[in-house]
Every structure is written in C-alpha cells, then in structure tokens.
Amino acid sequence: MMLLLGFLLVVLIKPYYRNDRIRTIDVISETIETLLLKEDVKNREIESAARTIIGNNVCAIIYNENGKAIYNPPDSLGQLCMLDKQISIEEEIFTIKNEPKKMIEMIKKENPLSVTIYSQYTGMEMLLYGKQIRSNLSNYYLVLNTPLEPVESYIDFILNQYLYIAVIVVFIALIVALFLARQITSPIVKMKDEANKLAQGNYDAKFETNSFSEINDLASTLDDATEKLSKVNDLRKDLVANVSHDIKTPLTMIKAYAEMIKDISGDDPVKRNEHLDVILQETEYLDKLVTDMSELSKLQSGVLQIKRENFDLKECTEQVVLLLSQAIREKNIDLVLDLDECVVYADEIKISQVIYNFLSNALKYSDNDSKITIRIRNSEEDVKVEVIDNGNGISEEALPYIWDRYYKVDKNFNRSVNSTGLGLAIAKAILEAHKAKYGVTSKLGEGSTFWFELDRDYETEN
Numbered sequence: 519m520m521l522l523l524g525f526l527l528v529v530l531i532k533p534y535y536r537n538d539r540i541r542t543i544d545v546i547s548e549t550i551e552t553l554l555l556k557e558d559v560k561n562r563e564i565e566s567a568a569r570t571i572i573g574n575n576v577c578a579i580i581y582n583e584n585g586k587a588i589y590n591p592p593d594s595l596g597q598l599c600m601l602d603k604q605i606s607i608e609e610e611i612f613t614i615k616n617e618p619k620k621m622i623e624m625i626k627k628e629n630p631l632s633v634t635i636y637s638q639y640t641g642m643e644m645l646l647y648g649k650q651i652r653s654n655l656s657n658y659y660l661v662l663n664t665p666l667e668p669v670e671s672y673i674d675f676i677l678n679q680y681l682y683i684a685v686i687v688v689f690i691a692l693i694v695a696l697f698l699a700r701q702i703t704s705p706i707v708k709m710k711d712e713a714n715k716l717a718q719g720n721y722d723a724k725f726e727t728n729s730f731s732e733i734n735d736l737a738s739t740l741d742d743a744t745e746k747l748s749k750v751n752d753l754r755k756d757l758v759a760n761v762s763h764d765i766k767t768p769l770t771m772i773k774a775y776a777e778m779i780k781d782i783s784g785d786d787p788v789k790r791n792e793h794l795d796v797i798l799q800e801t802e803y804l805d806k807l808v809t810d811m812s813e814l815s816k817l818q819s820g821v822l823q824i825k826r827e828n829f830d831l832k833e834c835t836e837q838v839v840l841l842l843s844q845a846i847r848e849k850n851i852d853l854v855l856d857l858d859e860c861v862v863y864a865d866e867i868k869i870s871q872v873i874y875n876f877l878s879n880a881l882k883y884s885d886n887d888s889k890i891t892i893r894i895r896n897s898e899e900d901v902k903v904e905v906i907d908n909g910n911g912i913s914e915e916a917l918p919y920i921w922d923r924y925y926k927v928d929k930n931f932n933r934s935v936n937s938t939g940l941g942l943a944i945a946k947a948i949l950e951a952h953k954a955k956y957g958v959t960s961k962l963g964e965g966s967t968f969w970f971e972l973d974r975d976y977e978t979e980n
C-alpha cells in the first residue's frame with residue numbers, strides 16, 4: 519500500500535500541481551474582476567485588496583487603459599517572476615514591464631490570454647495569463663504569472679516526508695500484524711494440541727477461549743463436542759460391559775439347554791419340553807432386553823421426541839391395570855384404585871409406559887396377597903400419580919441408584935421374572951423429557967411409593 523501510494527505521489531504530483539495552479543489563477547482573476555467592477559473603487563483599495571488575494575507563487579500586474587500599472591508590487595514569486603524578464607510570445611520578444619502596451623494589444627486580441635512559456639532562467643514551464651476587465655469607467659488589464667511545475671525543493675520535501683511516514687507506518691503495521699497473528703495463531707495452536715489429545719481418546723481436553731469471538735465460538739463448540747463424545751464413550755463402555763454380561767448369561771443357558779436336548783432329553787418329551795421352556799424364557803428375556811435397550815438409548819439420545827396432547831389420565835391408568843390384570847390375579851393382589859378424574863397434557867403412550875413400569879415393579883417386588891394402591895390426585899397446580907405397595911421396600915443405600923440403567927437391588931434375583939434393570943431408567947428418561955417431578959419413598963420391609971407429577975391439561979394451563 520505504501521509503495522503504491524509513493525508511486526502515485528511521484529507520478530501525480532506534477533499534473534496535480536499544474537491543475538491546482540490553473541485553478542488558482544482562475545480564482546484570482548475572477549476575484550480581482552469583481553473587485554474592479556465595483557463602482558468608485560480607489561487605486562489604493564485595489565492594491566491592498568489584490569495583495570491579500572494574490573497569494574504565493576503568483577506574480578501580478580494590473581494596468582489601466584493607458585498602460586499605467588495601478589498594481590505592481592514587489593513580486594511574491596521573486597526571481598521566478600517572468601513579468602520583468604524578456605519573453606517571447608508569438609514571435610515577439612519583449613519585456614512586459616517595459617512594454618505594457620504590447621501586452622495590452624495581445625490581450626485585446628485574445629481575451630483571456632493564456633500561454634505557456636518556457637523560462638530559461640529556471641528551466642520550468644510558466645503560465646502567463648492576461649485578461650481585459652471592462653468596467654463602466656475604464657478598462658483594466660490583469661496580467662498573472664505562475665510556474666506550472668512545483669519547485670524541485672518542494673517535491674523533495676514532500677517525498678522526504680512521505681519516506682518518514684512510510685517507515686513509521688510499515689513499522690507500526692508490522693507490530694500490529696505480529697500481535698494479531700500471535701493472538702489468532704496461539705489459541706489455534708493450543709486448540710490443535712487439545713484436539714490431538716481428544717483424538718487419542720483423552721476426554722480431559724479443554725479448549726480455551728480468548729478475545730476473538732469466532733475463536734470463542736469454535737472453542738465452545740469443540741468443548742461441547744468433547745463433552746458429548748465423552749458421554750457417548752461412557753455410554754458405549756458400560757453398554758458393552760452390561761450387554762456382554764446380560765446377553766452372555768441367557769445365551770449360555772440357551773446353548774446349554776439346546777445341547778441337553780440334543781444329547782439327553784431329545785427322546786423324552788417331558789424333559790424336552792421342560793428344557794425347551796427354559797430356552798423360550800431366555801429368548802423372551804433377550805427380546806425384552808434388546809427392546810428396552812433400544813428404547814432407552816433412543817430416549818436418551820433425543821431421537822424419540824415426546825408428543826404432548828390432552829388425554830384422560832384415569833382412563834390411561836385403567837388400561838395399564840388391564841394389561842397387568844393377569845399377574846395381579848395370579849398373585850392375588852388387592853389392588854385399590856383411587857383415581858381422580860383428570861386430563862393432562864403429556865405423551866399418552868410414554869406416560870402409560872411409566873405407570874406400567876411402576877405397577878409391574880410393585881407387583882414384582884410384593885408378596886402374594888399384599889395390597890397395592892394407585893392414586894391420582896388432581897390439585898390446583900398439577901396432577902400427582904402414586905403407586906404404593908407393601909412389598910420388599912428398598913434400602914436407603916440402594917435408593918439413589920434404582921433409576922440407573924441395569925441397576926438391580928438384588929443382583930442374584932431370579933432372572934426368569936424378566937428383570938433387565940432398565941424399567942426405571944426408561945421411566946426416568948420419559949419423565950425428564952416431560953420436565954416432570956418424580957421420586958420414590960421407600961422403607962426396607964415396609965413397602966415403596968413411586969410417584970410423579972404432570973402438567974394439567976393445555977387448556978387450563980393457558
């Protein structure tokens with residue numbers, strides 16, 4: 519930029535100066551004309567006014583009709599002024615100050631007169647300008663002279679100044695560029711290092727922010743990504759661990775029983791059926807496990823969106839009870855339904871799944887002939903659903919973990935009851951997707967109460 523600027527300066531300084539001179543001469547001539555055209559203007563006044571108008575680098579004479587100079591100051595141009603030197607115009611060689619009449623003749627012939635003459639004294643082109651000014655009283659002749667090229671020293675001065683400025687500007691630009699580059703590159707270099715860590719599976723990578731908003735955005739996006747990757751990684755790790763554990767056991771059973779049928783019980787229909795039943799049970803378990811796992815992972819990854827609508831919660835609960843009625847009958851459970859009429863704004867299928875999970879747990883962990891109560895309370899603010907049992911209860915130590923995936927209080931619990939340990943984790947994911955409050959109170963040996971609260975129907979909400 520500085521080079522371009524310097525080049526333009528050198529190339530343009532002369533034409534620019536020339537134009538500027540021509541314009542100055544025009545302005546001076548017009549101003550003097552209006553001055554002379556004023557009525558009863560005195561020669562004295564003309565002189566002092568002209569002195570202020572005619573500035574540097576211009577020399578001037580004003581003649582009256584008789585060729586008498588009414589303005590003829592010591593020249594501001596000094597030695598450069600051509601008015602008192604011999605010049606040649608149109609093959610005439612003369613000195614204007616000595617032969618004003620000749621000049622006046624020329625102006626009369628061509629008004630305004632504007633000629634470029636070459637000064638052998640300075641080696642520069644000069645502009646000679648003459649104009650006749652006709653006033654009511656008399657005629658005046660204005661003669662102006664100015665160099666059309668800047669003086670060498672003037673150009674040197676400008677270029678020198680330019681050089682100083684250029685050096686300073688380039689120096690400052692260098693410092694600023696260095697500073698900016700460092701500001702931008704150093705966080706990016708750090709980010710690269712952290713990203714390398716991440717690539718090697720180190721999820722402690724932390725992306726620093728700095729004062730550039732784009733870099734900040736990038737850093738926080740990468741931090742987000744790290745967090746998500748780390749979560750996915752955790753999920754993957756314990757999924758692999760759990761799945762291999764949970765799937766391996768039933769598979770071993772299936773394999774063992776299948777071998778048994780093949781080798782031993784194949785011909786004994788009673789034994790064979792017994793063994794086939796075990797295989798069927800295990801397959802059912804595997805089926806439930808896989809269904810639950812995919813349901814949970816869909817819920818947790820947000821692939822499965824909840825679809826809220828108004829529905830009758832009482833009716834929904836009764837449907838769930840119907841689904842489990844056989845188990846209720848088998849265990850001879852005294853089921854008490856204490857259900858308020860109410861409409862809630864939620865995902866019906868998902869909520870019935872939660873109630874199903876709560877109720878099936880209550881059934882699973884209650885003794886035969888015990889009592890289970892389902893209660894729905896429709897209050898001013900919201901609707902509370904409670905499933906109360908008098909079963910095993912849960913110890914205080916286990917209580918915080920029951921909502922975790924694969925968590926089972928009794929690790930050796932008979933697997934044939936189809937317990938994957940995912941039921942409450944699914945319920946939790948559903949309730950959290952609804953932003954619902956939920957919880958459990960339980961005492962070992964006395965029973966448990968699982969509950970959640972839902973928004974009232976959409977109409978009343980708004």
Ligand code: ATP
Nearest residue numbers: 879880883911920926927936937938939940941942
């Ligand atoms: P799944 O529901 O997937 O068939 P699960 O019932 O074992 O398996 P969850 O429903 O997640 O799994 O429950 C986790 C654990 O919490 C259970 O294994 C059980 O130990 C305990 N639990 C849940 N509900 C009750 C209850 N009503 N009474 C006593 N313990 C319970």
Ligand code: MG
Nearest residue numbers: 875879941942
């Ligand atoms: Mg359960």
